[in-house]
Amino acid sequence: MASSVETRISELGLTLPDAPAPAANYVPYVVSGNLVFISGQIAQDANGPIRGRLGADFDLEAGVRAAEACALALVAQAKAAAGGDLDRIARVVKLTAFVNSTADFTDQPKVVNGASDLLVKIFGDKGRHARAAVSAPSLPLGVAVEIDGIFELA
Amino acid sequence: MASSVETRISELGLTLPDAPAPAANYVPYVVSGNLVFISGQIAQDANGPIRGRLGADFDLEAGVRAAEACALALVAQAKAAAGGDLDRIARVVKLTAFVNSTADFTDQPKVVNGASDLLVKIFGDKGRHARAAVSAPSLPLGVAVEIDGIFELA
């Protein structure tokens, strides 16, 4: 039987990606106590990395889509950390979001809302998190957004 | 009776801002165990966002003032998380500070000292924290500094 969170993901018409494997000598997440520290997830979809820079070649709408992709990847990693059962996630605790930005782009929060809104849609009140939304002059592979996260296990 | 930390804040001639409400679908802080994860607080005062870029239109002194404003906002959020009683804060654990900087500005630590010094003035030894001070090419609303924090509750 699908978990209630999994059911909601289906109802939203979303599909979790495979939990992306890290590209190097680190791991996608570490569980310490009941906290799950999840590695920075870069924006990517079935077509590969979602590349772009806000304020240059990438508009707000595209940025929101990129942030949603990061959030889905975080959920996929959280699912793995929870032994496959997303109902064991007690809370999304904190996101730190880096938006690939030109020096004159100042709408990082609106971009990162793509991730925040999606997590609340998926987890309900348990999805409401603390967050920081900042910019970076470049990101791995040229992606538009990278987000790491701390989740709490029940 | 005012708490001893509140008394110190008054003696320093400071006034805590109202704990700023988040601008989107997230929350100002999440408590997990005895840790409080506080969202990135942007520099703002009674006149609104404190905008500027270090190395360009904003000098070190102004940067220090901006970092102080972030610290005050963090304390306001910590107070809310502690049910209004700042004496329940056992420790300021960690700050991550982002300074809106040109590529040739390298005094991020001196800017962030505005926040660190203020927290030690307010909390005494409990205010001594670990921190990271880095730069960002831009920040939400064009503010000069954004700082998130982890505080520990007694």
Next chain:
Amino acid sequence: MASSVETRISELGLTLPDAPAPAANYVPYVVSGNLVFISGQIAQDANGPIRGRLGADFDLEAGVRAAEACALALVAQAKAAAGGDLDRIARVVKLTAFVNSTADFTDQPKVVNGASDLLVKIFGDKGRHARAAVSAPSLPLGVAVEIDGIFELA
């Protein structure tokens, strides 16, 4: 008798630096529960700060060396936090790595691998961590890399 982790550090031909003192009103680490939150460690060696920007005057190999220097400093701080006994480190939990980068440099992960690889060499499986690798347009003192960390004590 040297601890087994200390023995491995020696066998790798490495020497831990003195745990660098912070340059301001903060502390190198804070222990909360069994987590150690370590301040951002800038790249430096016996000759002082390792300055450079990836994509400009600093190549990948030099970036890897800078990241290694940050990792060694993190280990030195973790040792201090563990009362001098690195065998009390149960896990390297999370690194957040900032790479001083031009806007067109996108190999931050390869740079940060210098730190990740070294931690796994030193701690074995306990050294496998979650991480975020992003860029910054500038860093304190002009260093090439800054990395903060969360370690878990046994």
